[in-house]
Amino acid sequence: MRMTRAIGRYWLAAYALLFMLFLYLPVLLISVFAFNNSAVPAFPLAGFTTKWFGTLAGTVPIHQAAWNSLKVALFTAAMSTVLGICVARAATRYAFRGKQMIKGVIMAPLILPEIIVAVSLLIMMLRLGLELSLVTVAAGHVLFCLPYSISVLVAGFDGFDRSLEEASTDLGETAFGTFWRVTLPMMMPSIISSLLVAFTVSFDEFILAFFLGGTSPTLPVYMFAQLRFAAKLPAVLALGTVILVVSILLLIVAETYRHRAERRVKFEGN
Amino acid sequence: MSSHAMIEVRDVTKRYGAFTALDMVSVDIREGEFFSLLGPSGCGKTTLLRMIGGFDSLSSGEIRIGGNSMQDVPANRRPTNMVFQSYAIFPHLDVAKNVAYGLKRQRLGATEEKRRVDEALAQVSLGHLRGRMASQLSGGQRQRVALARALVMRPKVLLLDEPLSALDKKLREQMQVELRRLQQSVGITFVLVTHDQYEALAMSDRVAVMFGGQIKQVAAPQEIYQRPATRQVADFLGGMNFVDAKIGQVEGNQVSVETAAFGILKVQTPANGMPGAGKAVLGIRPERIRVLWEGETAKDVIAGTVIERHYFGEVTHLIVQTGEGHAPLTVSETNDFGADDIPVGTKINLAYDRDAFVLMSE
Numbered sequence: 001m002r003m004t005r006a007i008g009r010y011w012l013a014a015y016a017l018l019f020m021l022f023l024y025l026p027v028l029l030i031s032v033f034a035f036n037n038s039a040v041p042a043f044p045l046a047g048f049t050t051k052w053f054g055t056l057a058g059t060v061p062i063h064q065a066a067w068n069s070l071k072v073a074l075f076t077a078a079m080s081t082v083l084g085i086c087v088a089r090a091a092t093r094y095a096f097r098g099k100q101m102i103k104g105v106i107m108a109p110l111i112l113p114e115i116i117v118a119v120s121l122l123i124m125m126l127r128l129g130l131e132l133s134l135v136t137v138a139a140g141h142v143l144f145c146l147p148y149s150i151s152v153l154v155a156g157f158d159g160f161d162r163s164l165e166e167a168s169t170d171l172g173e174t175a176f177g178t179f180w181r182v183t184l185p186m187m188m189p190s191i192i193s194s195l196l197v198a199f200t201v202s203f204d205e206f207i208l209a210f211f212l213g214g215t216s217p218t219l220p221v222y223m224f225a226q227l228r229f230a231a232k233l234p235a236v237l238a239l240g241t242v243i244l245v246v247s248i249l250l251l252i253v254a255e256t257y258r259h260r261a262e263r264r265v266k267f268e269g270n
Numbered sequence: 271m272s273s274h275a276m277i278e279v280r281d282v283t284k285r286y287g288a289f290t291a292l293d294m295v296s297v298d299i300r301e302g303e304f305f306s307l308l309g310p311s312g313c314g315k316t317t318l319l320r321m322i323g324g325f326d327s328l329s330s331g332e333i334r335i336g337g338n339s340m341q342d343v344p345a346n347r348r349p350t351n352m353v354f355q356s357y358a359i360f361p362h363l364d365v366a367k368n369v370a371y372g373l374k375r376q377r378l379g380a381t382e383e384k385r386r387v388d389e390a391l392a393q394v395s396l397g398h399l400r401g402r403m404a405s406q407l408s409g410g411q412r413q414r415v416a417l418a419r420a421l422v423m424r425p426k427v428l429l430l431d432e433p434l435s436a437l438d439k440k441l442r443e444q445m446q447v448e449l450r451r452l453q454q455s456v457g458i459t460f461v462l463v464t465h466d467q468y469e470a471l472a473m474s475d476r477v478a479v480m481f482g483g484q485i486k487q488v489a490a491p492q493e494i495y496q497r498p499a500t501r502q503v504a505d506f507l508g509g510m511n512f513v514d515a516k517i518g519q520v521e522g523n524q525v526s527v528e529t530a531a532f533g534i535l536k537v538q539t540p541a542n543g544m545p546g547a548g549k550a551v552l553g554i555r556p557e558r559i560r561v562l563w564e565g566e567t568a569k570d571v572i573a574g575t576v577i578e579r580h581y582f583g584e585v586t587h588l589i590v591q592t593g594e595g596h597a598p599l600t601v602s603e604t605n606d607f608g609a610d611d612i613p614v615g616t617k618i619n620l621a622y623d624r625d626a627f628v629l630m631s632e
Contacts, residue, residue: 166325167358169345171372171423181371185362264362264403 052238065222076202084149132214145198156190282331309480351420366400390422499541515552556602558626568621
């Protein structure tokens with residue numbers, strides 16, 4: 001019995017270790033090769049260099065693509081969070097005819113194959129005579145990110161004590177004032193989570209950006225295009241490393257802030 | 271307290287689909303009085319309170335506060351403030367900011383606002399906790415914050431939705447006294463919703479007892495306890511011995527009733543008026559009957575046998591069978607003289623007061 005348990009524990013640890021390696025080793029390798037003094041990403045390593053980061057700093061189209069992605073992701077995060085707040089509030093507060101169906105329709109992009117969504121959006125936008133640009137990418141991304149935002153926000157609104165809003169009204173506050181002074185601060189942890197999720201999903205989204213981007217590539221689209229040229233690979237690896245570091249920093253900052261906001265509004269019960 | 275009506279409720283009805291939560295309720299609540307809505311859960315008392323505060327709409331009828339119709343007045347513009355059952359303390363604000371919440375809109379200036387907040391916190395003895403967050407407060411402290419936050423608005427009417435139900439017994443009794451004291455010192459109208467009859471009796475100037483969406487009786491605590499208008503009201507407010515009686519002649523507000531156990535009695539007509547034939551019941555509270563000890567005499571005595579004994583600390587309830595075919599009588603006797611030592615099966619004499627019988631509607 002003791003023996004089996006020990007073996008079980010051993011295997012569990014080994015499994016966990018393998019899982020972590022499989023998950024993070026490729027990501028780690030990107031950072032390693034980004035500092036490797038060779039155009040070919042292969043072992044043995046050819047010595048330490050930071051020249052690929054220099055190349056990166058000197059390649060203007062990369063900056064343009066990064067800036068495109070940032071604009072789209074910021075707009076998408078803000079837009080899907082604002083729309084998500086409206087949906088989440090309606091879904092948790094009001095009972096209306098067809099509520100379940102509407103919820104289902106809004107959440108559909110989450111399970112529909114993305115390529116289908118992308119192709120149908122492309123056809124629709126061309127039919128409407130819209131010019132493909134970052135605007136069309138952002139529109140597609142809002143559609144795609146909204147379900148993520150809604151999931152996060154509905155969970156937040158569900159645990160919200162309605163009598164807090166009634167108390168605010170009772171103390172003379174208007175509906176808008178109540179939303180601004182009570183609902184919004186109480187929802188802050190969920191709002192931060194929603195912004196973060198939508199930003200991340202939009203930032204590295206490829207298929208919609210590829211179909212709807214026209215001549216303005218976002219970062220993933222640009223990186224994919226560069227992969228055709230072997231000589232450009234090290235700079236792409238350097239770019240990947242930068243994105244990795246920035247993502248981790250962003251996550252830490254957002255989590256800290258969210259955690260603080262959550263502690264502020266958390267009740268410990270009676 | 272004046273006799274001027276602060277709140278006038280007229281023929282108020284509330285329907286949710288086929289269910290009628292309030293059924294043609296009318297009542298006047300006076301300026302400066304401590305008024306309680308008492309009843310079991312689902313009787314409509316909370317709905318009525320929320321209507322006065324502006325949180326629930328009326329299906330029909332009218333509510334006036336201070337002489338003004340509240341028809342189209344939303345909750346944020348009514349001269350009422352509410353202490354919610356959950357207290358609804360804003361968790362993202364500290365105690366002082368919670369109390370100042372409603373004042374912010376009035377733009378009083380920092381000095382005046384602080385003075386008002388300090389005054390309200392002092393009223394509920396919470397001055398020392400002004401910087402605490404809600405999560406750092408006990409249930410009793412949260413309740414005081416909710417009170418201060420409402421009182422600082424200087425409402426004409428303070429509405430309290432079961433404010434003591436979440437507190438433990440000892441704290442609840444202490445808060446009953448404090449709430450009563452607070453009401454008398456600020457002098458505004460308090461409307462309290464409760465399902466606890468002792469709470470209502472201990473704190474109120476007047477009590478309205480509600481059942482099934484209707485107010486069955488409105489009266490001062492003593493009156494409502496001693497002269498309940500209906501069997502339901504009597505039952506809800508404590509023990510009552512119901513006695514089989516034949517209703518005889520009505521003369522003015524006096525009725526003669528004939529009982530098997532107590533003979534012919536003269537009693538007052540019920541508080542809500544004399545009901546139709548067969549719709550009146552006679553009763554006497556268990557504490558209005560007492561054990562007649564050896565050597566004692568009394569004007570009115572009935573003999574019986576103790577068939578059950580229940581000990582409650584300060585009092586003992588004896589269940590006494592008085593005669594063949596009579597309903598057993600419950601007698602509540604203090605334990606000073608040894609009522610808790612009377613064995614089951616003992617033959618005893620009971621003394622009763624003929625004036626303690628009360629006639630009620632069925």
